Amino acid sequence: MNAENADHPAVTVIGLGSMGSALAATLLDRGHPTTVWNRSADRARPLADRGARVAATPEEAIAAGELIVACVLDYPALYSVLDPAAGSLAGKTLVNLTSGSPEQAAEATEWARSHGADYLDGAIMTTPPGVGSPEMMFLYSGARTVFDTHRPTLAALGDPVHLGTEPGLASLYDAALLGLMWSAFTGWLHGTALVGAEQAAATEFTPVAIRWLTAVTGFMTTYAAQVDAGSYPGDDATVNVQIAAIDHLLHAADARGLDNALPALLKSTMERARAAGHGSDSYASVIEVLRKP
Ligand code: NAP
Numbered sequence: 001m002n003a004e005n006a007d008h009p010a011v012t013v014i015g016l017g018s019m020g021s022a023l024a025a026t027l028l029d030r031g032h033p034t035t036v037w038n039r040s041a042d043r044a045r046p047l048a049d050r051g052a053r054v055a056a057t058p059e060e061a062i063a064a065g066e067l068i069v070a071c072v073l074d075y076p077a078l079y080s081v082l083d084p085a086a087g088s089l090a091g092k093t094l095v096n097l098t099s100g101s102p103e104q105a106a107e108a109t110e111w112a113r114s115h116g117a118d119y120l121d122g123a124i125m126t127t128p129p130g131v132g133s134p135e136m137m138f139l140y141s142g143a144r145t146v147f148d149t150h151r152p153t154l155a156a157l158g159d160p161v162h163l164g165t166e167p168g169l170a171s172l173y174d175a176a177l178l179g180l181m182w183s184a185f186t187g188w189l190h191g192t193a194l195v196g197a198e199q200a201a202a203t204e205f206t207p208v209a210i211r212w213l214t215a216v217t218g219f220m221t222t223y224a225a226q227v228d229a230g231s232y233p234g235d236d237a238t239v240n241v242q243i244a245a246i247d248h249l250l251h252a253a254d255a256r257g258l259d260n261a262l263p264a265l266l267k268s269t270m271e272r273a274r275a276a277g278h279g280s281d282s283y284a285s286v287i288e289v290l291r292k293p
Contacts, residue, residue, distance in 0.1 A: 008032045012062060070082065197258070238279065238281060
């Protein structure tokens with residue numbers, strides 16, 4: 001194991017599932033003395049082989065370093081591990097990468113504070129193989145000073161992005177970004193099934209789809225300014241034009257026996273925007289019907 005130094009502070013990783021194991025392995029690879037603990041002890045063995053120190057208890061793991069990274073299934077699991085060991089947390093920084101809600105992040109901030117610990121909430125915007133890549137975002141919310149102190153260590157895991165001091169921001173962005181991902185995945189798979197009905201392979205369609213997404217991100221940038229201004233000039237493509245266009249998708253997919261639940265939902269959402277008076281506005285106006293009054 002590498003000796004601790006100013007550039008490579010010691011880190012503790014609690015939770016060694018797929019993600020926690022990737023976090024610990026990356027910290028070890030970057031030269032951080034790393035102590036690990038997991039409920040099922042056998043999951044620590046591969047990390048011990050790579051130089052990790054394996055703590056016998058959560059208390060021992062917390063005592064090993066100033067920075068504690070936790071990544072378990074959910075918040076009930078987090079508290080079941082940390083509550084009995086909370087007395088060891090004073091003076092430490094807990095970086096919680098367990099997925100949860102903004103409200104759970106706010107509660108955890110208070111919980112950590114009540115035990116004398118600093119707290120950052122985080123969201124990992126990649127899968128385990130992406131950990132360690134500077135291309136991959138790790139979102140954080142919480143005190144800026146705490147983030148700045150640990151930024152160099154957190155940068156070993158991926159690009160650390162501080163969203164603000166409000167504790168729930170990382171969870172909120174995580175939910176928003178996963179929603180975007182699932183919509184994009186399902187739209188892509190629907191398109192893949194559509195062209196696949198005419199024998200086009202997914203690997204043929206996907207490079208074209210990815211190129212199209214570059215254009216789509218440009219539209220999003222234009223529409224973001226419209227959303228912020230609350231004004232949706234329909235000078236590129238109006239909601240009325242999009243409703244006419246989506247009928248072609250519905251027809252083509254229906255004729256090929258595909259499930260049309262997603263485009264039907266999209267069409268009905270556009271129609272609600274039109275009914276609210278946005279037929280001649282840009283697609284960005286659809287946000288008006290997504291907000292509950
Ligand atoms: P996983 O492989 O299923 O690992 C779950 C971890 O939680 C294990 O360490 C497990 O311990 C522990 N755990 C579960 N219930 C527990 C309990 N009651 N008490 C103590 N420990 C408990 O899951 P994962 O993929 O590593 O995900 C961990 C977190 O990272 C989740 O919040 C997930 O949403 C988030 N995340 C994952 C990914 C991903 O791609 N995998 C991406 C972003 C975020 P045992 O080994 O003892 O069961």
